[in-house]
């Protein structure tokens with residue numbers, strides 16, 4: 597209902613004389629921040645979406661100085677039901693046409709399902725799934741009219757398997773992969789490229805935030821001081837960007853991650869959950885940082 601209202605009110609006219617514009621959710625940190633830098637380095641202006649206005653303003657100054665990219669800061673909490681309306685109003689107010697959409701914002705929740713907080717899980721679905729659907733519906737008609745556009749949906753290697761102790765997170769990522777692949781097929785005839793970027797463990801704030809819980813972060817210093825593991829956010833962003841430009845339907849950065857996905861997609865279903873739980877226990881993914 598809310599979505600259909602938004603689509604009917606989609607802006608009809610845009611300024612088409614400026615640089616192409618990428619709207620990136622979760623641009624304040626990690627993979628989203630790295631993607632903002634990467635798109636800017638390739639000649640895009642950026643609409644950055646996340647809650648942390650101060651970080652977004654810092655990124656704006658850096659991208660202007662480094663790449664002469666205009667950054668439009670839209671500080672919004674995507675768990676809020678009016679967040680899409682705020683973004684839509686912002687785009688209309690700034691007269692912005694979106695050429696590339698990156699659905700990246702997200703967070704994880706660890707724990708047995710009976711122990712995890714339902715409201716946090718509903719927030720996670722709102723940020724990862726509802727926002728992705730709503731933003732895609734918002735930009736797609738214009739991309740189809742122009743017969744051009746790019747949509748990058750950030751999934752995970754967990755898109756390919758059930759994930760015990762991150763059950764809702766894993767289900768969100770599977771949803772995103774399935775949605776992304778179908779969207780890619782439907783929109784091929786319009787020249788719109790849609791890629792599911794499926795990283796493995798990446799050096800961002802993600803794991804620390806997931807382990808302490810999104811609402812409990814009070815000391816950002818301790819987040820910054822945590823020891824990084826996995827690929828760098830810049831490597832993931834570069835590979836995601838390249839795959840999107842090529843029109844790859846799925847991008848899995850890193851050989852280890854590609855091997856993981858190959859194994860996961862060939863294991864019998866009966867062994868998938870137990871194997872993944874074992875691997876994650878071995879890697880310390882299921883242990884808490886608190």
Ligand SMILES: NC(=O)c1ccc[n+]([C@@H]2O[C@H](COP(=O)([O-])OP(=O)(O)OC[C@H]3O[C@@H](n4cnc5c(N)ncnc54)[C@H](OP(=O)(O)O)[C@@H]3O)[C@@H](O)[C@H]2O)c1
Pocket residue numbers: 621622623624625626627628645646647648649672673674675700701702703704723750751752753794795796797798799800801802803805826
């Ligand atoms: N890091 C990994 O190991 C890994 C692996 C596979 C997939 N991924 C996926 O990669 C994506 C990016 O994560 P990351 O690793 O870069 O983690 P990150 O450093 O924690 O960044 C998460 C981003 O999402 C934004 N965000 C979270 N909740 C939000 C909300 N309620 N409203 C608006 N923005 C919100 C955060 O911004 P604010 O806090 O400023 O709001 C931040 O910019 C996620 O979808 C994640 O699932 C990560």
